Amino acid sequence: MTTTDDRPAPGRVEGLRDELDGMFFLPGEPGYDEHRRAWNLRARHEPAAVVRAGTAEDVRRTVRWAAAAGLGVGVMATGHGTGAAVDASGILINTSALRRVSADPGRRMARVEAGAIWQDVIDAAAPHGLAGLAGSMTGVGVVGYTLGGGFGWLGRRYGLAAHSVTGAEIVTAGGDLLRTDAGRDPDLFWAIRGGTGNLGIVTALEFALHPVREVYAGNLYYPLDRARDVLEFAAEWSRGVPDELTAAITFRRFPPAPAVPQGLRGRSLVAMRGCHCGDLGQARALIDHARAALGPAEVDTFAVMPAAGLAAVSLDPVDPLPALSHSELLADLTPEAIEAVLGLTGADSPLVMFELRQLGGALIGPAEALSPLAHTSARFSLNAIGVTPGAPQEATVRAHLARVAAELGPHVTGESYLNFLDLDGATPDRIRAAYTAADLDRLQRVKAGHDPDNVFRFNRNVQPPIER
Ligand SMILES: Cc1cc2nc3c(=O)[nH]c(=O)nc-3n(C[C@H](O)[C@H](O)[C@H](O)COP(=O)(O)OP(=O)(O)OC[C@H]3O[C@@H](n4cnc5c(N)ncnc54)[C@H](O)[C@@H]3O)c2cc1C
Structure with a gap:
């Protein structure tokens, strides 16, 4: 079934509602506006549907479901950094309910869920004399900030937040929830540490904390x-x-x-x-x-x-x-x-x-x-x-x-x-100018391997290379 504009008919997206632990909103339904609203009020997401994920599994279900319906997928934790707003050809996953954070002072490590903000990490790490590499504002999302680099007041000493990442759980365009780290799919691991949301939806991130009290x-x-x-x-x-x-x-x-x-x-x-x-x-x-x-x-x-x-x-x-x-x-x-x-x-x-x-x-x-x-x-x-x-x-x-x-x-x-x-x-x-030519070339090749159809395009988008 098709509509006269490019917005998928509700029937194409509605079936997802019953599969979710979290919430699902179509345009016009109560909750749609609230859950698509970004911190930067200039960003206007107009998705075919909004999913407020209740679990990591909801993210996987949404990506699978969107891919089957020929839709793209965008993600928002706080709306501090919208590279490209989600339009009617995509579903927006709002991760703000996934805010669990834990700190392991012995290993000097933190694990955060997709919707955590920097204040959550500070609350978990500071009592142990540890700090993450937050930016200037603690309401910014940890995952979005970190995947796009991330530098703040500790940056010249400890580097980009992306480079403190030691592992991630990520839903790729195929709808698989994978674990990646230096030993598991090292190309994907290399690419998410600076490739922002281009490789998939990260459901959990692990990173080193630093001894700064x-x-x-x-x-x-x-x-x-x-x-x-x-x-x-x-x-x-x-x-x-x-x-x-x-x-x-x-x-x-x-x-x-x-x-x-x-x-x-x-x-x-x-x-x-x-x-x-x-x-x-x-x-x-x-x-x-x-x-x-x-x-x-x-x-x-x-x-x-x-x-x-x-x-x-x-x-x-x-x-x-x-x-x-x-x-x-x-x-x-x-x-x-x-x-x-x-x-x-x-x-x-x-x-x-x-x-x-x-x-x-x-x-x-x-x-x-x-x-x-x-x-x-x-x-x-x-x-x-x-x-x-x-x-x-x-x-x-x-x-x-x-x-x-x-x-x-x-x-x-x-x-x-x-x-x-x-x-x-x-x-x-x-966006291309944020990378060296060699980094961009490799990033595009990893993108082509994991998201050849650019399902994850509502972001600071790096497209897969065009095959000649
Ligand atoms: C007031 C303010 C202060 C800032 N200070 C700094 C600073 O000091 N240093 C710095 O480096 N940056 C800073 N930024 C920029 C900020 O880091 C980026 O805009 C970042 O993308 C915001 O992430 P978010 O999740 O909060 O925003 P959102 O708008 O929710 O997400 C932005 C993008 O991040 C990606 N993303 C988010 N969650 C996921 C996920 N789970 N999986 C995959 N991709 C995801 C997506 O591409 C998404 O479009 C600041 C921005 C603002 C508005």
């Missing part, structure tokens, strides 16, 4: 008219710092919201921020050097703090919002690049965040591992973000992000970072 971290916030000093200082100083330190220069426009600490609320500021996860004496000396060079900050939050509290350094927004972003990898902060950054980050910028994160160290990754950060030698990543509650703001933000791309063009490497590509920023060219 306390860090020295925070922000030196300055008024925007000190931006040149901050950029010039950070460009040179960051060259000589040890890998235990990950630094960033961040332009923030804080909303006048009660959740924002007083002193920052409603203000536009530039920050030299960072986290040192090694010797605390060395850490203090490094930041004291910055304090001496830049003079007293308006707000200085650097302090010894639990690694579990690192989200307070970034102060990312927690509640869902509609956002557009543009990201780049900057070869270096040369004087010319600094001029370009200053021209884009003045008081008239409509962006809520423009962040240059220091790269290098262990983030380059082992040569033999897949890198969704292209094994880059770029010194900084850029993530520029605007909030778009309505059409006028969207037009302004889009125009500014286009300027960011054009004016930084001479200073970027042309590579990209997979996890920072979202929605219309996740173009095929930008």
Whole structure:
């Protein structure tokens, strides 16, 4: 039976409902909107059906069932990173009910289910003095973040989260639930550690935890008219710092919201921020050097703090919002690049965040591992973000992000970072640029072996190679 549009008739998808431990929703049914809604409100999933998986077995049943019906499959844990929204030719699996997390302090390992968020890992690991390689915001999904690379405040010391993965359970396009690790299907294991959702739906992930209980971290916030000093200082100083330190220069426009600490609320500021996860004496000396060079900050939050509290350094927004972003990898902060950054980050910028994160160290990754950060030698990543509650703001933000791309063009490497590509920023060219040519070639071959029909296409999609 077919319909006049390309949406499969309910009868083609409805039979799955009775096979599930979890829930099933067709368009228009109560629960459909709630379970397709993404954290980034710009992402609009319009699937033929939504499955709220109640078990890993539900994931397997859905993939088998979708494949038999000629449908694709997309997955959402939190909706923080939609590469491509699911349309009527696909089923969306919502994994948010699968949040079991366990930590094994003896082996320094964690196991998470598909819907776990970073706060769940922190809660399980921090009491043992252990940390996972979370990013700036603890509401982000562990699996989506990790499969796309994943770097945060411990990154230059411990590398991409993907490279701490030791094993995964995954439902492939054939509808099989497999276990993969270094000894079992090593090609698939290589590919999921950076290949994002392209190889299948991961139902559980195992990864190493790291012995980090306390860090020295925070922000030196300055008024925007000190931006040149901050950029010039950070460009040179960051060259000589040890890998235990990950630094960033961040332009923030804080909303006048009660959740924002007083002193920052409603203000536009530039920050030299960072986290040192090694010797605390060395850490203090490094930041004291910055304090001496830049003079007293308006707000200085650097302090010894639990690694579990690192989200307070970034102060990312927690509640869902509609956002557009543009990201780049900057070869270096040369004087010319600094001029370009200053021209884009003045008081008239409509962006809520423009962040240059220091790269290098262990983030380059082992040569033999897949890198969704292209094994880059770029010194900084850029993530520029605007909030778009309505059409006028969207037009302004889009125009500014286009300027960011054009004016930084001479200073970027042309590579990209997979996890920072979202929605219309996740173009095929930008996705390919997240990999070296050799990595991409191998990834496409593994994709062809496991998902030749691109069932898993609603993501930052790497297509199987076209057979000639
Ligand atoms: C506020 C904010 C802060 C961020 N901070 C950082 C940061 O510090 N460092 C960093 O590296 N990234 C960061 N990101 C980017 C984030 O890591 C990616 O967008 C990531 O894809 C989000 O994963 P999710 O599961 O939360 O999102 P979702 O939108 O639910 O999923 C995104 C994608 O992940 C894949 N995926 C999710 N679950 C599975 C699964 N079970 N099996 C297979 N594939 C799956 C799919 O391709 C899916 O489309 C941030 C994003 C936001 C919005």
